[in-house]
Amino acid sequence: DVKVTQSSRYLVKRTGEKVFLECVQDMDHENMFWYRQDPGLGLRLIYFSYDVKMKEKGDIPEGYSVSREKKERFSLILESASTNQTSMYLCASSPSSGTGLHEQFFGPGTRLTVL
């Protein structure tokens, strides 16, 4: 079974802190995604990566950056956390779409609170 893990289930940070959210997948997937989920807004794509060192902005990239130095790991970085970044963050992975359409596999989520 595909396993996508996230470094923390719950995280509390202060405004202005630099925050790292880590995601690791063990199925050699090319694509990895970061989403945030907010009540009334659903899930929204922040960034995705289709290969090592490659990244593309999603729908709401402002205030975030990402890093993919290794195929299995995709990090989301909040350079200076703000209260409006309090949210549930979900990581997902999938095989390359070049091989056909594939489902995405989701991690358990990290609930981040910025005080």
Add this chain to the structure above:
Amino acid sequence: KNEVEQSPQNLTAQEGEFITINCSYSVGISALHWLQQHPGGGIVSLFMLSSGKKKHGRLIATINIQEKHSSLHITASHPRDSAVYICAVRVRGGADGLTFGKGTHLIIQP
């Protein structure tokens, strides 16, 4: 206007009832996904459709590409089916990321 609309937003039903959740979208898509999210946050992929119909156990998903509409059906519903069901689309020609509906919160009462 949201690109993906789900209805209803909330649904409460009795155990055993036949459940239908609807999803309409306004863009051309290459695939539509149905996802399930239980309390606690974990999301599981139920179906990925590009045409026709798929069945897995008591779950059935259909899609009408011309109408830009999909339905998720649950037969013989059970309290363990209580969850949020999310419709998501991969926009044709777009990036691999998904665009999501806001979800349908389903409660099945014993």
